[in-house]
Amino acid sequence: MVNTQTGEDFHIRLEDAQALDRDCTTLSRHVLQQLQSFSPDAQDISALMTRIALAGKLIARRLTRAGLVENALGFTGTVNVQGESVKKMDIYANDVFISVFKQSGLVCRLASEEMEKPYYIPENCPIGRYTLLYDPLDGSSNLDTNLNVGSIFSIRQQEGNDEDGSAKDLLQSGRKQIAAGYILYGPSTMLVYSIGTGVHAFTLDPSLGEFILANENIKTPAHGPIYSVNEGNFWQWDDSMRDYIRYVHRHDGYTARYGGALVGDFHRILYQGGVFLYPGTVKKAEGKLRLLYESAPMAYLIEQAGGRASTGTQEILDVVPEELHQRTPLIIGSTEDVTLVESFIKEQARISNQK
Numbered sequence: 001m002v003n004t005q006t007g008e009d010f011h012i013r014l015e016d017a018q019a020l021d022r023d024c025t026t027l028s029r030h031v032l033q034q035l036q037s038f039s040p041d042a043q044d045i046s047a048l049m050t051r052i053a054l055a056g057k058l059i060a061r062r063l064t065r066a067g068l069v070e071n072a073l074g075f076t077g078t079v080n081v082q083g084e085s086v087k088k089m090d091i092y093a094n095d096v097f098i099s100v101f102k103q104s105g106l107v108c109r110l111a112s113e114e115m116e117k118p119y120y121i122p123e124n125c126p127i128g129r130y131t132l133l134y135d136p137l138d139g140s141s142n143l144d145t146n147l148n149v150g151s152i153f154s155i156r157q158q159e160g161n162d163e164d165g166s167a168k169d170l171l172q173s174g175r176k177q178i179a180a181g182y183i184l185y186g187p188s189t190m191l192v193y194s195i196g197t198g199v200h201a202f203t204l205d206p207s208l209g210e211f212i213l214a215n216e217n218i219k220t221p222a223h224g225p226i227y228s229v230n231e232g233n234f235w236q237w238d239d240s241m242r243d244y245i246r247y248v249h250r251h252d253g254y255t256a257r258y259g260g261a262l263v264g265d266f267h268r269i270l271y272q273g274g275v276f277l278y279p280g281t282v283k284k285a286e287g288k289l290r291l292l293y294e295s296a297p298m299a300y301l302i303e304q305a306g307g308r309a310s311t312g313t314q315e316i317l318d319v320v321p322e323e324l325h326q327r328t329p330l331i332i333g334s335t336e337d338v339t340l341v342e343s344f345i346k347e348q349a350r351i352s353n354q355k
């Protein structure tokens with residue numbers, strides 16, 4: 001169409017329109033596209049992701065101002081069910097997830113690293129058959145120095161009525177997850193998710209208040225140069241882990257990267273390949289990371305990206321927990337690198353069996 005007074009052409013060229021379209025895929029639209037359906041289930045999943053994104057925006061907003069606001073940082077003076085000191089931001093983030101799901105009709109239960117028992121929203125339960133499992137603010141030791149932290153989430157269908165509130169149906173393998181992801185609070189805020197159709201990453205555009213598609217169908221390389229582990233624990237590990245680390249020290253092509261916050265460390269490996277390890281120690285064979293809130297959601301993502309996650313002897317997604325807050329060793333990343341770490345564990349087991 002031409003403006004008759006100025007002679008200007010108002011037609012948007014096709015490629016410009018496509019560029020605009022590509023640049024502006026929002027999270028909710030993407031979820032519906034992935035599900036290829038407008039069924040009530042698809043609408044629910046899309047609405048769930050939108051609520052999680054809202055929690056991410058609220059937490060990101062608080063984090064960007066945390067150094068300026070009185071009482072945002074520091075400890076509460078209490079310890080959580082894991083026996084760890086709780087930070088004010090942990091509680092804020094935990095409560096944000098609860099409040100965004102209240103009156104949503106979507107989620108009946110929320111189970112979090114910060115709460116001993118699942119939190120029920122009874123008014124949602126007749127219609128909301130989903131449980132949200134989450135680590136509201138992972139890596140919170142990074143908070144005091146303004147380094148990256150993250151939120152991790154996983155969604156499961158609620159099975160049974162759970163009338164006694166024991167949440168026994170959550171004691172099933174990670175294969176029961178129907179969605180998982182994380183929000184990374186870094187130089188920009190990113191939301192990475194999977195609903196079983198690949199792994200997709202979104203960047204928060206603060207001026208729009210929207211998560212905009214950044215990378216679709218992320219694939220982790222079969223091998224990568226990075227190994228990411230807290231080597232300060234070297235003498236706490238058993239021989240297999242020490243032998244693996246000695247191996248990477250002696251071979252070209254490896255580089256260490258460790259930020260002390262799983263979401264950021266995992267995010268790098270998701271894109272660039274390599275392996276993240278949080279093994280058990282001789283004293284604490286299960287390691288530090290929690291199966292339901294940390295290891296299983298990340299395992300779901302890495303499998304969707306073509307990688308692997310293992311305890312060292314079993315796929316993480318096959319582990320059936322005995323309790324809600326169970327911990328597992330975690331070896332996660334590129335298929336070849338995870339398999340190499342496992343080979344050291346197998347070799348150690350073989351030697352031990354011979355003795």
Ligand code: AHM
Nearest residue numbers: 137138139140141230260261262263
């Ligand atoms: P948190 O959930 O209490 O923050 O602990 C989990 C964090 C992970 O983000 C990170 O990978 C790990 O603890 C780091 O532990 P460490 O300081 O022992 O290396």
Ligand code: MG
Nearest residue numbers: 135138139294
């Ligand atoms: Mg955590």
